Each structure stands twice: as structure tokens, then as C-alpha cells.
Amino acid sequence: MTKTDPSRASVTLKDVAALVGVTSAAASMALAGSSRISQKTREAVKKAADDLGYVPSAAGRALRNQRAGAIALIVPNTSKHVFGHSYFMHVLTGMSTEANIRDLQVVLSTTTEQAGDVAAYDRVVRSRSADGAIVTSAAVTDSNLEDLVASGLPVVLIGNFPYLPRAVTVGIDDVAAGREITEHLLAQHGCTRLVHVTGPLDHQTGIDRRDGFLAAMDEAGLGDQAVIVEGDFSEEAGRAAVETLLDEGAVFDGIVFANDDMAFGGLEALTARDIPVPGGVPIVGFDDFGLSRVTTPGITTMHTPAEEMAALASQRLFDLIEGVENVPARSELPVRLVARASCGCLPG
């Protein structure tokens, strides 16, 4: 069957070395392929390692190399609610792909307390459970992030952090993307009185997408018509925004939601009030993490390449860990408008 020893006790380098009759130092070099060790010994050691099912101890290596061989994803408690399951799974997929290539582990660090977001990061890196970390979705108000970046520990942020110019970040151009999808409703669907339901305005994503919306409205000479309703990325916020608008008798001919979850909540609210989408009110969302494809109507959205962002962030992180010079501080990936039925592009 398998060659691995099924016994519980773990096989160390010493066991391998003893089987061949060399020191563990020699065995180590042999497995590393050092030319210092004769080819014959090298092969004997490799065979012995194979036969015994030897796998190097992560702890032994980490201690000796001062390198954990792992990268961490920090998921602050709050952001799990804000960004949702699918976002983080895309991020984990991107990280895992890159980590696998380099034979590194991925450790997941979720925060329990509200306040301890950075403490969580700090613990992971200072305990050297991971050689660096990817942090995503931090709030603008989170001042600790600044100390973190200044500390010089390897960290890559996913998102946009204009107030942290020295941080290495990977993201998209939310302003341009927000403008583009707004222009879509204006130019392709003849909307003139648009509402924007924002994300949380203590997150740069929320701010930028709103600014993109306002820029598009201004450029179209419709700045006066622009209505802003503050949301928080939750489905419930989208629903509440629509209900409030309708209750107040607001006049509008389209809604730009800052993400798909809110667009879905809004869609349900509109449908519940017998306002057809897109016939009565065309709407658009943002993200395309999965939800927007499966609703009826499908939600027109800006595809945010979360997995690719995470993959690139991982590469940047590896560079930081390895001490590569001149790692680009900012990388932006392209987004792409995905036209579906909610704006009127596709048949319902």
C-alpha cells in the first residue's frame, strides 16, 4: 500500500540519518541536494526518507530558519459582516493558489473582539505563526493600521488607503468604477434622476464609490438631481433605503447601489411594492461575488476581481517577506461592467 509508516510517532531527520548511517546534519544536506554529499549517500538518504515517510517538522524548520513558512489572512470581526462570506472565500482561494505554488501554509485569523483587530494581526505576526499577513476591509477610522504599516512587519492591504501612502495595497479604482456604472444608467438607459445607496462611509470603498457616482452625475450636468442615501453594504440597508425613499415619495428613475447585497435588498423591496425592475426602476449593484448572477432579474454590476486581487496581494507579500526592493506601493486591477437584466440590458 503506501510507503508511509502508519505508526503515530513522527519520523525525524535523525531516524532517516540513522537508517543510512550518517549524521542528521548530513541527512539534511542530502535532502537539500547539497553537492557536499556524495551522490550515493544523497540517493540513499532520499530513499530512506521516502521509506520512512519523513516529512520535515514545521516547527523545527521555522525555529531554525526564523521563518514560519506561512502567510495569514486577517479577518476582523466587523468586516465579516460587512463584506460577506463569498468575498472572503474569493480572497482565500487567491491566497491559497499562490501559497501552494511556494509550498506555504495559509493561516486564517478571525478576530473575536471588536477593538482587537490589530492586536489579532500583531499576535499572528509577532508569534511568527505567519511571516506576513493580508489585511482587508479595514475602516478608515482604524488608526492602528497606521502603526502597523509603520512597524515594518510584512503586510499587504486589500482595498484603497490613500491616507496610508507608505502601505503596500492592492485594489481597484472604486471612483472610476463607480463613475462608469453610473454612466451606464445615464447613457445607456436614459436615467436622469439617480439615487445612490452608499456603503459604510467610514470605509474608503464606500466613500470612493459615492464620489464616482457624484462625478458621473456632475459630468452629465445632473448634479442637482443626485440623491445620496447612506447604507452599510448589508441587504437590510438596501431594503430600508428603498422603503424610505418610497415612503417619502422621492422621485427617481434609477438606483446605483454600492454593492450587490444592498441591490438585492432594494430589489426585494421594490418588487414587494409592485415596482418592476427594470421596467419601473432600473438598478445596478457592485462586486459580482456571486449573488448578482442568481437573482431575478440578474443584477447588472461591476465585476471586482477579488480572487485576482488576493493573488496579487500574496505575491506582493512574498516580495516584502523576501526583502525585495521597491515593491510597488499601489496596484490596481481592472474591473469590468457585467450587464444583466436589472438595468434593462438583458431580457428579464
Place this chain on the structure above:
Amino acid sequence: MTKTDPSRASVTLKDVAALVGVTSAAASMALAGSSRISQKTREAVKKAADDLGYVPSAAGRALRNQRAGAIALIVPNTSKHVFGHSYFMHVLTGMSTEANIRDLQVVLSTTTEQAGDVAAYDRVVRSRSADGAIVTSAAVTDSNLEDLVASGLPVVLIGNFPYLPRAVTVGIDDVAAGREITEHLLAQHGCTRLVHVTGPLDHQTGIDRRDGFLAAMDEAGLGDQAVIVEGDFSEEAGRAAVETLLDEGAVFDGIVFANDDMAFGGLEALTARDIPVPGGVPIVGFDDFGLSRVTTPGITTMHTPAEEMAALASQRLFDLIEGVENVPARSELPVRLVARASCGCLPG
């Protein structure tokens, strides 16, 4: 600001000990709260550790304690496609919650190759990157799993593995659940000619849900009417199953899909052929990982408590790692039928 030293070099026990003027052994005991160390020294050491921002080295501890302080989730490459993003995120959430309570890390191990599923697991545990692992969604045909369980390494399987009686597993009663949701269509909606679109039949989940369907049909005296179409849990399989049925002119008055993804694919195919759901054909799915709530109509389904399963699996794993005797080999969590519009229970 923070008390932590922002310098890159990490603080070791030796640094803490030096600051107080004791040996690192004494500092270790002081931090552990040993009564061997005078209260005064204990406090001084704790203060010094605090001031320096000392965090114990994971590698040092792991090597000394022969314990990684981490548990792993193994995600075989194939199962990512089979079970989808949301399932694994539920599992990770459940694991993280339990791991946080015990101050353990969660490491994520995704397999690259097709064949190397167990090798991946093996590497993680043998390298002692993790003290044990949770493995989910393994195929019945994966004979390596048997060796794995026999090896005595701490592992908990999520799912049902009747051919591995010695394995510690956490799951649901898929047969009973499959029967229950089938009975719902029979008893509540008067269906008599039901189709079942199965999951992959090399996974126990696929087999069990099918058997539950057949049992319900038999008990209702409708065994002759039961039609089985083999699927694989993918949306595309659900779509293809419906198209084939319609093309062949099959006669049926309801469909039991073995999961929600297939139900969604089937729903789209029915809608595309102008067959209203539930008016033309009532359908039900299985899982309730997120999708079934957001479709139109919402899909009636059996709620599978993935997060709770993962939490319980984690607890079982901790017990195995700690050598607790008589860890229950099998735990089953209750499922719950969630009635939505696709069967006709709720208004569209």
C-alpha cells in the same frame, strides 16, 4: 500610543528575562503563573512582557510542546467544485469560532493535484503544522481515507462514512432528510410522479439522499413512478437534467434535487421553457447554504447546519488531540425543512 515595540526584531523570552534580571526559565514560569516564582517577580515579568510587547514564538512552543497549536481544514481540489464556496466558508466559520476559544490557529490546506488529496492531509499532520485536521466531502472511492483513519492521527470527517466505522464523523442523517423533503412534496403538494436528480453517486451524500427519496416514494406506494436522474451537485447538472427530461417528454409533477445548486440550474431551465415554478412543476433543493434564499422563487430546502457541524467536528478533534477516551464515533445534527416558494408553500 500602543505599548508594543514597533521595531522589526522580535522580542523573545530572553529579552523579557534580561529586563527583569531573571533567567528565561524563570520568566517562562512567571508568565505561566507558577507559584514557584514569587508574586513580586511574577508581576515584574508580566509587566516587562507587556512593555516589550512579548508574544511567545509559535515555533519555539511547538517544538518544545510537540504541539502545533493549530488545526487544519483539508479542502481537496475536487471537493471545492463539488461543494462550493459557501459550504467551505460555513465550515471555516465554525472551525474558527471553536479554535478562537482555545487560542488555536486554523490552517487551510487546499490540494493542487487530483490524486494527492490524502498526501496533502498527511503532509500537514506529519509536518506537525497542525495537531489534527478536519476532512470533508471525501469520495466513497477514496480508499486512502481508510489508511488515514487507521493511522491514528487525529482526524474528524464531516459527512457520512458507513464504510469507516472507526472514523470519528459529524454529519446529518441524509437518508431521513431526503425522505422528509420528498414526503413534503408528496403529502403537502399532492405530487405523485417525482423525479430525483442525484448528487455524485461516488459520494455518500449523493447515495443517501437518493435512498431517502426512494424510501419516501416506496412508502407512499409510488415506487413505480420514481425517476432517478444522475447529477453531480453542479448547477449545470441540474439544468441538463431538466432539459433532458423535457426533451424526452418525461411525465412528472415535481422534482427533488439533491442540492440547491442543481435546483437553481433546474429552475432556470424550467423557466427558460416557460414552465412556471411552482405552478407548472414544484421543486425542492437541499442545503440552504445561501443560494436557495435569494433565487426567485426561493427554493424550499433542507437546512444543513454546516457551521454547527464544523464547530462540533472541531470539538471532537480537540478531544482526539487531547487523548480524551471514548470520543463518540458518530454525531448527527438535526436538519430542518425550510419552506419557500418553489414548492408552492409561500407566494412567489
Place this chain on the structure above:
DNA sequence: CTGAAAGCGCTTACAG
């Protein structure tokens, strides 16, 4: 060229 010590950071068993 090669053998074997030293040391990464930690904690406990041992010596005094």
C-alpha cells in the same frame, strides 16, 4: 573535504 557543535525559543525535568 567532512564531522559534529551550536543555536533558533521555549518549558520541564533535574541537580544542587
Place this chain on the structure above:
DNA sequence: CTGAAAGCGCTTACAG
């Protein structure tokens, strides 16, 4: 009672 060595598993710098 307390000081300090030993050793977890590994790899490299050093001694011979």
C-alpha cells in the same frame, strides 16, 4: 526551594 541544563528538530557556520 531555586538555578540552570537539557532537548524538542532543524540547518549552517565552524573546527579539524
